[in-house]
Amino acid sequence: MKFRKLGSSGIEVSEISLGSWLTYSGGVERQQAEACVRTAFEEGINFIDTANVYGRGASEALLGEVLSGYDRSSYVLATKVYFQMSDTDRGLSAAQIHKQIDASLERLRTDYVDLYQCHRYDDDTPLQETMQALTEVVEQGKARHIGFSEWPVQRIEESLALGGVARWASSQPQYSMLWRRPEAEVIPLCERENISQIVWSPLGQGVLTGKYRPGEPPPVDSRAASDSMSGFMDRLIQDPVLEAVQRLRPVAEGAGLTMAQLALAWVLRQSNVASAIVGASRPEQVRANASASGVTLDAQTLAAVDEALGDVVVR
Numbered sequence: 001m002k003f004r005k006l007g008s009s010g011i012e013v014s015e016i017s018l019g020s021w022l023t024y025s026g027g028v029e030r031q032q033a034e035a036c037v038r039t040a041f042e043e044g045i046n047f048i049d050t051a052n053v054y055g056r057g058a059s060e061a062l063l064g065e066v067l068s069g070y071d072r073s074s075y076v077l078a079t080k081v082y083f084q085m086s087d088t089d090r091g092l093s094a095a096q097i098h099k100q101i102d103a104s105l106e107r108l109r110t111d112y113v114d115l116y117q118c119h120r121y122d123d124d125t126p127l128q129e130t131m132q133a134l135t136e137v138v139e140q141g142k143a144r145h146i147g148f149s150e151w152p153v154q155r156i157e158e159s160l161a162l163g164g165v166a167r168w169a170s171s172q173p174q175y176s177m178l179w180r181r182p183e184a185e186v187i188p189l190c191e192r193e194n195i196s197q198i199v200w201s202p203l204g205q206g207v208l209t210g211k212y213r214p215g216e217p218p219p220v221d222s223r224a225a226s227d228s229m230s231g232f233m234d235r236l237i238q239d240p241v242l243e244a245v246q247r248l249r250p251v252a253e254g255a256g257l258t259m260a261q262l263a264l265a266w267v268l269r270q271s272n273v274a275s276a277i278v279g280a281s282r283p284e285q286v287r288a289n290a291s292a293s294g295v296t297l298d299a300q301t302l303a304a305v306d307e308a309l310g311d312v313v314v315r
């Protein structure tokens, strides 16, 4: 496993990290989830991403239980705040940030997270209030660093212009061969500001592994076939997308790679990407994904990827 610097934080994160969104919030059996986390450690993955809202605390609670068996300094832990936790709890007000960090730390069974991320931008709270509260959380030692996820570029710029507040270490956007929006503005801005990308759904929720065939029902053991986990895949499992993904097969084979390795190496070709956050429902997937670390793609392969995917790419 190779490691990259997380912005200006001084933290080094594994190029492949373990996410816990739909999987460890209840989508995957408890034992399977635990086996995935244990396999991640065996593979040298040191970076784990969660959020308070994943299963409304369930994902954090599971991770807290499993991670309590590991030395706290051996892993980098990231969680998030913003989404609805109860009828009255949501957003990035100072009161919410202070309340939610304490609740997350309790569930995660730790005194601090390495990275506390704003899951989205909160239009109902003044930016200064959010930034001040995040700064206090850092000063209290409850979070070592802060990050944002999917903030509008203008809001990122405004936050950077504020004085006397903590600096961002990371940005967490959706980014994959199929979804390239961050390339237009977010990545160039973050490169200038020494903020790293830690990217979500780098496998397009599994679609980029090629296991979904156009015109065929999804494999029974896949996310797209799961009642509890398939709800966010509509755009991805359209036949034109699946047909384009199948055209990647010869590209991967030509490069001597699996489809998963090709997809993960593709996001990691960007030096501003510190880590690809990958979900996994089985330990074999964790191993397969970890093997993408250190893989480099030549110009010919990158061009072949673009040609294969054509106009299904969102830019």
Ligand SMILES: NC(=O)c1ccc[n+]([C@@H]2O[C@H](COP(=O)([O-])OP(=O)(O)OC[C@H]3O[C@@H](n4cnc5c(N)ncnc54)[C@H](OP(=O)(O)O)[C@@H]3O)[C@@H](O)[C@H]2O)c1
Residues within 6 Å of the ligand: 018, 019, 020, 021, 022, 023, 049, 050, 119, 149, 150, 172, 199, 200, 201, 202, 203, 204, 205, 206, 207, 209, 211, 221, 222, 223, 224, 260, 277, 278, 279, 280, 281, 282, 284, 285, 286, 288, 289
């Ligand atoms: N900040 C945000 O707003 C945000 C949003 C979404 C996600 N995230 C973070 O990013 C993480 C990753 O996102 P994601 O889970 O949506 O997408 P992903 O990593 O692109 O896809 C993960 C899914 O793909 C399948 N898979 C993984 N490795 C595979 C392999 N080697 N071969 C075949 N199938 C494989 C598994 O599903 P099946 O086996 O069930 O098919 C797995 O659950 C999340 O867990 C979360 O931590 C953040």
